[in-house]
Amino acid sequence: MTQGDTFPLNEPPVSYAAICCPYRDLVLLKSVIALSEAQGVARWQYVQSPQPSSSRPDLLVIGADRSSAQATPLPPNLDPEQVVLWIGEAPTLNNAHRVFQCKTPLHAFQLAEQLREIVAAVRQHRQRSVLTTLPQNFLLQEAAAHTSLENLMVKLLRWPPVESFSRVSENEDRAFWRMASMLSARCMTVADLSRRTDCPRSICLEFLHRLSINGYVELQSVGSAATEQPALPEPKTAPASPAPGGMRGLLRRIRIGLGLASA
């Protein structure tokens, strides 16, 4: 695990439930999860037992004690949208299932590595689920304009109002704030915005769509924007001392110092 990772501000915790887990494995699981949270990988929330699908936990841990009387959602009953950590020999599943595996006997380091990947999978799933809430007509427009949008530079004309930022989740809300801050500093393409925020291009486009219909952004072709965009001035108030690794290295260290390193 790397030091300095910090879960995004205001991200909902990753909920998890465990079934068929021997007591020792359950204690080890909870301990490693607590360590993961302390190291800033993600916040976690244990739910007592798997709930009906309407409140499905982000992660279901299926332990090795499958001889217990507990009902086990083994395939084909396993929900393909469910992220699963399977302890022991995993069954054969199709590609729709998102199953991670830890072999027995369960070891902390193996579990810790899987938890990192599980958190990434949960975050991807949450971002993808946002797409289902986008109005269909916007998606069609975006699909139709796919080629032309790649060549456009986005220029922020003024700071957008707070209602532009209200989103489905606090995670996307935070992404919108960061996108706007980036655009306040310089023009950039949709691809740049997506790369710098680690947000899917569709999320970036949705944000820009909101701003554009209210006149807060201007779209320019890359060629014309390059001549219009003012050159970044040499800082007249330079940092008091030269920083190792240059400015990028300094900003990285500041983020680590503040606990904002995953941003």
Next chain:
Amino acid sequence: MLEHKILFTGTVGAGKTTAIQAVSEIPVVLTDVQTSDPSIGKESTTVALDYGEISLGQSERLRLYGTPGQERFAFMWKVLAQGALGLVILIDNSRPNPAQDLALYLDHFQTLIRNTACVVAITKTDAGTNAASLRTFSDLMQKKQLIYPIIVADVRERQQVLRILDLLLVQMEVRQ
């Protein structure tokens, strides 16, 4: 020892000292004195600067400076701005004319913010604050041809102060 600086400025009582206290790794060094001006609405006010810090390593640290808020201490603002990486302007929205307050700080720190980064945080908002009243701040900035993040924040909350600093860092990062 390598030292870097982020500046917090803004109106008296806007929360500069509180914001620094929320994120500083050391107890904030205060230079408060008892106020003789009842209009300020506080028992004490900063007369020199507030100081907090974040360790970036064994031989490097980030200093957080809070300027005195009263305009009569403006001579210190220019001194404190020298070498700063960025500026946080805290505006007390309960004051009679917060937009005018913002204009004052934008004018005094314009050299710094045009070369680095800036976030404007509006504090002491309540049920009476609506989107239209917040829009006056972006209107003001647009008139001055400035675009910086304007957010509402409760600087007693560490996470909200961190959000302010996150947006400050984002601006610095995209300029690299």
